Amino acid sequence: MSEPRWLDAGQQRDWRAYIDGSTRLHELLDRDLKAKHGLSTSEYEILVRLSEAPGRALRMAELAEHASQSRSRLSHTCTRLESKGLVRREACPNDKRGVYAILTDEGFAALERAARDHVETVRRFFVDVISPEDLKAIGRAFGAVDEHIRGVR
Template sequence: MKEPRWLDSSQQRHWRAFVEGSVRLHDLMDRDLKAKHGLSESEYEILVRLSEAPEMRLRMAELAESASQSRSRLSHTCSRLESKGLVRRATCPGDKRGVYAHLTDEGYSALQRAAVDHVEVARDFFIDVIDPADLEAIGRAFTAVTRRIGEVR
Protein backbone atom coordinates (compact mmCIF):
# COMPACT_ATOMS: atom_id res chain seq x y z
CA MET A 1 0.00 0.00 0.00
CA LYS A 2 1.26 3.45 -0.96
CA GLU A 3 2.10 5.91 1.81
CA PRO A 4 -0.21 8.99 1.86
CA ARG A 5 1.37 12.24 0.68
CA TRP A 6 0.39 14.33 3.72
CA LEU A 7 0.18 18.09 3.45
CA ASP A 8 2.80 20.14 5.26
CA SER A 9 1.59 22.80 7.71
CA SER A 10 1.63 25.59 5.11
CA GLN A 11 -0.25 23.50 2.53
CA GLN A 12 -2.77 22.43 5.19
CA ARG A 13 -3.34 26.05 6.26
CA HIS A 14 -3.93 27.19 2.66
CA TRP A 15 -6.13 24.19 1.85
CA ARG A 16 -8.33 24.83 4.89
CA ALA A 17 -8.55 28.55 4.10
CA PHE A 18 -9.68 27.67 0.58
CA VAL A 19 -12.30 25.16 1.78
CA GLU A 20 -13.71 27.45 4.48
CA GLY A 21 -13.69 30.56 2.28
CA SER A 22 -15.30 28.73 -0.65
CA VAL A 23 -18.08 27.23 1.45
CA ARG A 24 -18.81 30.52 3.20
CA LEU A 25 -18.76 32.53 -0.05
CA HIS A 26 -21.10 30.13 -1.87
CA ASP A 27 -23.43 30.08 1.14
CA LEU A 28 -23.47 33.89 1.27
CA MET A 29 -24.14 34.19 -2.46
CA ASP A 30 -26.88 31.54 -2.33
CA ARG A 31 -28.63 33.23 0.62
CA ASP A 32 -28.40 36.65 -1.07
CA LEU A 33 -29.86 35.38 -4.37
CA LYS A 34 -32.69 33.58 -2.55
CA ALA A 35 -33.53 36.56 -0.35
CA LYS A 36 -33.48 39.17 -3.11
CA HIS A 37 -34.55 37.19 -6.18
CA GLY A 38 -35.99 33.82 -5.12
CA LEU A 39 -33.21 31.99 -6.96
CA SER A 40 -30.68 29.50 -5.68
CA GLU A 41 -27.08 29.83 -6.83
CA SER A 42 -27.49 26.70 -8.99
CA GLU A 43 -30.66 28.15 -10.60
CA TYR A 44 -28.82 31.41 -11.25
CA GLU A 45 -25.92 29.52 -12.86
CA ILE A 46 -28.32 27.72 -15.22
CA LEU A 47 -29.88 31.04 -16.26
CA VAL A 48 -26.38 32.45 -16.89
CA ARG A 49 -25.34 29.45 -19.02
CA LEU A 50 -28.53 29.64 -21.07
CA SER A 51 -28.19 33.42 -21.55
CA GLU A 52 -24.70 32.91 -23.00
CA ALA A 53 -25.74 30.09 -25.36
CA PRO A 54 -26.72 30.57 -29.01
CA GLU A 55 -30.48 31.21 -29.20
CA MET A 56 -30.46 31.10 -25.36
CA ARG A 57 -30.87 27.32 -25.37
CA LEU A 58 -28.75 24.25 -24.64
CA ARG A 59 -29.29 20.52 -24.73
CA MET A 60 -29.88 19.29 -21.20
CA ALA A 61 -26.76 17.07 -21.29
CA GLU A 62 -24.59 20.01 -22.36
CA LEU A 63 -26.19 22.27 -19.75
CA ALA A 64 -25.54 19.68 -17.01
CA GLU A 65 -21.87 19.54 -18.00
CA SER A 66 -21.38 23.30 -18.24
CA ALA A 67 -23.24 24.01 -14.99
CA SER A 68 -21.40 21.18 -13.17
CA GLN A 69 -24.60 19.40 -12.17
CA SER A 70 -25.64 15.79 -12.54
CA ARG A 71 -28.36 15.22 -15.12
CA SER A 72 -30.77 14.24 -12.35
CA ARG A 73 -30.06 17.37 -10.30
CA LEU A 74 -30.30 19.53 -13.41
CA SER A 75 -33.68 18.03 -14.25
CA HIS A 76 -35.01 18.93 -10.79
CA THR A 77 -33.53 22.42 -10.98
CA CYS A 78 -35.01 23.01 -14.44
CA SER A 79 -38.40 21.82 -13.16
CA ARG A 80 -38.26 24.54 -10.49
CA LEU A 81 -37.23 27.13 -13.09
CA GLU A 82 -40.05 25.99 -15.41
CA SER A 83 -42.60 26.36 -12.61
CA LYS A 84 -41.38 29.96 -12.18
CA GLY A 85 -41.70 30.58 -15.93
CA LEU A 86 -37.97 31.24 -16.33
CA VAL A 87 -37.06 28.21 -18.46
CA ARG A 88 -39.00 25.94 -20.78
CA ARG A 89 -37.96 22.56 -22.08
CA ALA A 90 -38.72 21.14 -25.51
CA THR A 91 -37.65 18.12 -27.52
CA CYS A 92 -34.93 18.61 -30.09
CA PRO A 93 -36.45 18.79 -33.58
CA GLY A 94 -33.92 16.40 -35.13
CA ASP A 95 -33.58 14.07 -32.13
CA LYS A 96 -36.74 13.10 -30.26
CA ARG A 97 -34.64 11.72 -27.37
CA GLY A 98 -32.81 15.01 -26.87
CA VAL A 99 -34.26 17.87 -24.84
CA TYR A 100 -33.40 21.56 -25.02
CA ALA A 101 -33.67 23.98 -22.12
CA HIS A 102 -34.67 27.46 -23.36
CA LEU A 103 -34.33 30.68 -21.39
CA THR A 104 -37.66 32.52 -21.53
CA ASP A 105 -38.00 36.29 -21.83
CA GLU A 106 -39.12 36.31 -18.20
CA GLY A 107 -36.05 34.24 -17.29
CA TYR A 108 -33.76 36.68 -19.07
CA SER A 109 -35.37 39.61 -17.22
CA ALA A 110 -35.02 37.80 -13.88
CA LEU A 111 -31.36 37.10 -14.65
CA GLN A 112 -30.69 40.74 -15.52
CA ARG A 113 -32.19 41.86 -12.19
CA ALA A 114 -30.32 39.23 -10.18
CA ALA A 115 -27.00 39.85 -11.93
CA VAL A 116 -26.84 43.42 -10.65
CA ASP A 117 -26.92 42.25 -7.02
CA HIS A 118 -24.88 39.10 -7.66
CA VAL A 119 -21.93 41.00 -9.13
CA GLU A 120 -21.95 43.37 -6.15
CA VAL A 121 -21.67 40.44 -3.73
CA ALA A 122 -18.90 38.93 -5.89
CA ARG A 123 -17.07 42.27 -5.80
CA ASP A 124 -17.64 42.99 -2.09
CA PHE A 125 -16.57 39.57 -0.84
CA PHE A 126 -14.11 38.34 -3.47
CA ILE A 127 -12.87 40.63 -6.26
CA ASP A 128 -12.32 43.80 -4.21
CA VAL A 129 -10.71 42.06 -1.21
CA ILE A 130 -8.06 40.24 -3.25
CA ASP A 131 -4.91 41.87 -4.59
CA PRO A 132 -5.08 41.95 -8.42
CA ALA A 133 -1.93 39.81 -8.73
CA ASP A 134 -3.45 37.23 -6.36
CA LEU A 135 -6.69 37.31 -8.35
CA GLU A 136 -4.74 36.50 -11.51
CA ALA A 137 -2.99 33.67 -9.64
CA ILE A 138 -6.36 32.30 -8.49
CA GLY A 139 -7.60 32.39 -12.08
CA ARG A 140 -4.54 30.51 -13.32
CA ALA A 141 -4.73 28.04 -10.45
CA PHE A 142 -8.38 27.14 -10.97
CA THR A 143 -7.96 26.93 -14.71
CA ALA A 144 -5.32 24.27 -13.96
CA VAL A 145 -7.63 22.55 -11.44
CA THR A 146 -10.50 22.48 -13.95
CA ARG A 147 -8.19 21.15 -16.66
CA ARG A 148 -6.91 18.40 -14.33
CA ILE A 149 -10.42 17.35 -13.33
CA GLY A 150 -11.36 17.23 -17.01
CA GLU A 151 -8.49 14.81 -17.64
CA VAL A 152 -9.85 12.22 -15.21
CA ARG A 153 -13.50 12.37 -16.29
Protein backbone atom coordinates (compact mmCIF):
# COMPACT_ATOMS: atom_id res chain seq x y z
CA MET A 1 0.00 0.00 0.00
CA SER A 2 1.43 3.40 -0.95
CA GLU A 3 1.83 6.32 1.43
CA PRO A 4 -1.02 8.91 1.30
CA ARG A 5 -0.25 12.23 -0.35
CA TRP A 6 -0.61 14.30 2.84
CA LEU A 7 -1.58 17.95 2.63
CA ASP A 8 1.10 20.49 3.40
CA ALA A 9 0.42 23.16 6.03
CA GLY A 10 -0.99 25.68 3.54
CA GLN A 11 -3.22 23.12 1.85
CA GLN A 12 -4.45 21.91 5.25
CA ARG A 13 -5.23 25.51 6.31
CA ASP A 14 -7.12 26.23 3.08
CA TRP A 15 -9.02 22.92 3.19
CA ARG A 16 -10.15 23.54 6.76
CA ALA A 17 -11.12 27.12 5.95
CA TYR A 18 -13.29 25.79 3.12
CA ILE A 19 -14.89 23.10 5.33
CA ASP A 20 -15.54 25.47 8.25
CA GLY A 21 -16.76 28.39 6.14
CA SER A 22 -18.96 26.36 3.79
CA THR A 23 -20.52 24.42 6.67
CA ARG A 24 -21.30 27.60 8.61
CA LEU A 25 -22.64 29.34 5.49
CA HIS A 26 -24.90 26.41 4.59
CA GLU A 27 -26.24 26.23 8.16
CA LEU A 28 -26.89 29.99 8.18
CA LEU A 29 -28.68 29.88 4.82
CA ASP A 30 -30.79 26.93 5.96
CA ARG A 31 -31.75 28.59 9.28
CA ASP A 32 -32.60 31.85 7.51
CA LEU A 33 -34.84 30.21 4.89
CA LYS A 34 -36.61 28.10 7.53
CA ALA A 35 -37.18 31.04 9.88
CA LYS A 36 -38.43 33.47 7.23
CA HIS A 37 -40.15 31.15 4.73
CA GLY A 38 -40.53 27.66 6.22
CA LEU A 39 -38.24 26.19 3.54
CA SER A 40 -35.04 24.19 3.87
CA THR A 41 -32.20 24.91 1.46
CA SER A 42 -32.94 21.55 -0.22
CA GLU A 43 -36.57 22.57 -0.76
CA TYR A 44 -35.53 26.01 -1.99
CA GLU A 45 -33.07 24.47 -4.47
CA ILE A 46 -35.81 22.25 -5.90
CA LEU A 47 -38.13 25.24 -6.34
CA VAL A 48 -35.33 27.17 -8.08
CA ARG A 49 -34.52 24.29 -10.45
CA LEU A 50 -38.19 23.81 -11.34
CA SER A 51 -38.69 27.55 -11.87
CA GLU A 52 -35.85 27.56 -14.41
CA ALA A 53 -37.11 24.53 -16.33
CA PRO A 54 -39.35 24.76 -19.41
CA GLY A 55 -42.94 24.62 -18.24
CA ARG A 56 -41.63 24.69 -14.64
CA ALA A 57 -41.42 20.87 -14.79
CA LEU A 58 -38.63 18.27 -14.69
CA ARG A 59 -38.54 14.51 -14.56
CA MET A 60 -37.69 13.40 -11.04
CA ALA A 61 -34.47 11.70 -12.23
CA GLU A 62 -33.30 14.90 -13.92
CA LEU A 63 -34.30 17.01 -10.92
CA ALA A 64 -32.29 14.72 -8.62
CA GLU A 65 -29.22 15.31 -10.77
CA HIS A 66 -29.68 19.10 -10.85
CA ALA A 67 -30.54 19.41 -7.17
CA SER A 68 -27.65 17.15 -6.07
CA GLN A 69 -29.91 14.80 -4.13
CA SER A 70 -30.39 11.07 -4.27
CA ARG A 71 -33.68 9.97 -5.82
CA SER A 72 -34.86 8.72 -2.43
CA ARG A 73 -34.06 11.99 -0.66
CA LEU A 74 -35.59 13.98 -3.50
CA SER A 75 -38.78 11.95 -3.23
CA HIS A 76 -39.08 12.77 0.49
CA THR A 77 -38.36 16.45 -0.14
CA CYS A 78 -40.95 16.59 -2.93
CA THR A 79 -43.49 14.94 -0.63
CA ARG A 80 -42.98 17.81 1.86
CA LEU A 81 -43.29 20.37 -0.94
CA GLU A 82 -46.47 18.68 -2.20
CA SER A 83 -47.99 18.82 1.30
CA LYS A 84 -47.33 22.59 1.27
CA GLY A 85 -48.97 22.91 -2.17
CA LEU A 86 -45.72 24.13 -3.77
CA VAL A 87 -45.06 21.18 -6.09
CA ARG A 88 -47.19 18.48 -7.66
CA ARG A 89 -46.13 15.25 -9.30
CA GLU A 90 -47.60 13.74 -12.45
CA ALA A 91 -46.87 10.58 -14.37
CA CYS A 92 -45.04 11.05 -17.66
CA PRO A 93 -47.56 10.53 -20.45
CA ASN A 94 -45.13 8.61 -22.70
CA ASP A 95 -43.19 6.71 -20.01
CA LYS A 96 -45.19 4.84 -17.36
CA ARG A 97 -42.17 4.64 -15.04
CA GLY A 98 -41.31 8.35 -15.26
CA VAL A 99 -42.69 11.06 -12.99
CA TYR A 100 -42.61 14.83 -13.43
CA ALA A 101 -42.22 17.31 -10.59
CA ILE A 102 -44.11 20.49 -11.45
CA LEU A 103 -43.84 23.84 -9.70
CA THR A 104 -47.32 25.12 -8.82
CA ASP A 105 -48.31 28.79 -9.05
CA GLU A 106 -48.30 28.83 -5.24
CA GLY A 107 -44.79 27.35 -5.30
CA PHE A 108 -43.60 29.98 -7.75
CA ALA A 109 -45.04 32.76 -5.55
CA ALA A 110 -43.36 31.24 -2.46
CA LEU A 111 -40.06 31.08 -4.34
CA GLU A 112 -40.36 34.72 -5.42
CA ARG A 113 -40.88 35.77 -1.78
CA ALA A 114 -38.04 33.61 -0.46
CA ALA A 115 -35.62 34.61 -3.22
CA ARG A 116 -35.75 38.29 -2.20
CA ASP A 117 -34.52 37.47 1.31
CA HIS A 118 -32.22 34.65 0.25
CA VAL A 119 -30.26 36.76 -2.23
CA GLU A 120 -29.67 39.39 0.45
CA THR A 121 -28.33 36.74 2.84
CA VAL A 122 -26.11 35.28 0.09
CA ARG A 123 -24.78 38.76 -0.65
CA ARG A 124 -24.25 39.71 3.00
CA PHE A 125 -22.44 36.55 4.05
CA PHE A 126 -20.73 35.47 0.80
CA VAL A 127 -20.62 37.78 -2.21
CA ASP A 128 -19.99 41.05 -0.37
CA VAL A 129 -17.21 39.67 1.88
CA ILE A 130 -15.16 38.26 -1.03
CA SER A 131 -13.24 40.34 -3.56
CA PRO A 132 -14.58 40.10 -7.14
CA GLU A 133 -11.35 38.36 -8.19
CA ASP A 134 -11.64 35.77 -5.42
CA LEU A 135 -15.32 35.22 -6.23
CA LYS A 136 -14.42 34.47 -9.86
CA ALA A 137 -11.64 32.15 -8.65
CA ILE A 138 -14.11 30.30 -6.40
CA GLY A 139 -16.49 29.92 -9.34
CA ARG A 140 -13.72 28.56 -11.58
CA ALA A 141 -12.39 26.27 -8.85
CA PHE A 142 -15.71 24.71 -7.94
CA GLY A 143 -16.76 24.49 -11.57
CA ALA A 144 -13.63 22.36 -12.07
CA VAL A 145 -14.38 20.27 -8.96
CA ASP A 146 -17.97 19.68 -10.11
CA GLU A 147 -16.86 18.75 -13.63
CA HIS A 148 -14.22 16.35 -12.31
CA ILE A 149 -16.65 14.61 -9.94
CA ARG A 150 -19.29 14.27 -12.65
CA GLY A 151 -16.66 12.73 -14.95
CA VAL A 152 -15.60 10.19 -12.32
CA ARG A 153 -19.11 8.90 -11.58
